[in-house]
Amino acid sequence: MPIYQIGPKRLVVGAHYGLKEWIIQRATAIVMVVFTIVLLVDYCITGSATYEGWSALFSNQFMKLLTLLAFISLFYHAWIGIRDIWMDYIKPVSIRLTLQVLTVLYLVACAAYAVQILWKV
Amino acid sequence: MVDSQQNVKKDRPVYRNIGLAQLIKYRLPWAGKVSILHRISGAALFLMLPFLLYLLDQSLASELSYQKFQAITGHMLVKIICLGLIWCFLHHFCAGIRYLLLDLEIGVEKVDANRSAIFVFCLGLALTAVVGLKLFGLY
Numbered sequence: 001m002p003i004y005q006i007g008p009k010r011l012v013v014g015a016h017y018g019l020k021e022w023i024i025q026r027a028t029a030i031v032m033v034v035f036t037i038v039l040l041v042d043y044c045i046t047g048s049a050t051y052e053g054w055s056a057l058f059s060n061q062f063m064k065l066l067t068l069l070a071f072i073s074l075f076y077h078a079w080i081g082i083r084d085i086w087m088d089y090i091k092p093v094s095i096r097l098t099l100q101v102l103t104v105l106y107l108v109a110c111a112a113y114a115v116q117i118l119w120k121v
Numbered sequence: 122m123v124d125s126q127q128n129v130k131k132d133r134p135v136y137r138n139i140g141l142a143q144l145i146k147y148r149l150p151w152a153g154k155v156s157i158l159h160r161i162s163g164a165a166l167f168l169m170l171p172f173l174l175y176l177l178d179q180s181l182a183s184e185l186s187y188q189k190f191q192a193i194t195g196h197m198l199v200k201i202i203c204l205g206l207i208w209c210f211l212h213h214f215c216a217g218i219r220y221l222l223l224d225l226e227i228g229v230e231k232v233d234a235n236r237s238a239i240f241v242f243c244l245g246l247a248l249t250a251v252v253g254l255k256l257f258g259l260y
Contacts, residue, residue, distance in 0.1 A: 117174065
């Protein structure tokens, strides 16, 4: 556990969280761009929108995992974005923390639902 | 000289703890408009996640639920909501790629950045129109 102590009094906290989240927000964005391109290419190849084609695409194990990665990226990306919104506009700490906790719970529930949807196919 | 400078300073509006009434009067540059729309579209997508997941669920679960999915998305009101969300996605997507390029220091000059902001804003609308025409069965 590193100690971010500079001098006898100044405790440096926070800065490293910012950079980490900043990078994750961009990395997850790229994952979602790749996923969007995969979906678009599939649409261009198959063309028609039928249940058979659509469900066959997601019954493929590789596509399932790629979709799950895209979803996890989406939820983490959304967490960072919404967290930024709360930090920008909601100043009272009690309200902000409550909203942040609710955001996390909401996104975890969405993630569970996404897994359920994907592994039903 | 000093007097005129003071006059200019006095004429400028001072905003402290700005409220909604003042925000509406703000004239943002294009980059600012794209930025706030990026935030609004992201928040809208976040709020509508359960609805979007529900649609995905219906479209994938079974042949029967797929028909239900088609019935739901066939409603005019649902179509309009979907079109709004499609704009949110496309604007967020295009503006996001602009930010990724800006992070790589591509197009950070003032003129370029302004131009790319206008381009991204129009591209989002144009792509929404393309998808929207398909959604409403015009081709």
